[in-house]
Amino acid sequence: MGSSQLFTILALSLFGVEKTVAAGFSIVYFLTLTAPLWVIGLFAISAAGMNLSTLRSEAAALRHDSALS
Numbered sequence: 001m002g003s004s005q006l007f008t009i010l011a012l013s014l015f016g017v018e019k020t021v022a023a024g025f026s027i028v029y030f031l032t033l034t035a036p037l038w039v040i041g042l043f044a045i046s047a048a049g050m051n052l053s054t055l056r057s058e059a060a061a062l063r064h065d066s067a068l069s
Contacts, residue, residue: 004030009023
């Protein structure tokens with residue numbers, strides 16, 4: 001449970017919505033906002049000719065280089 005879900009449940013509780021209904025809504029709300037960003041990000045990575053393993057290895061190399069500095 002993240003802070004977004006917690007505050008959504010708290011806000012809906014102020015309006016008399018039951019916690020179980022508010023929890024279900026908060027999960028659907030979070031996924032509705034987040035899933036399109038995941039899809040767009042994966043499309044952008046693919047369009048750049050990269051994949052997640054390449055991206056991870058390059059990020060690890062950058063972390064390693066910055067740790068040496």
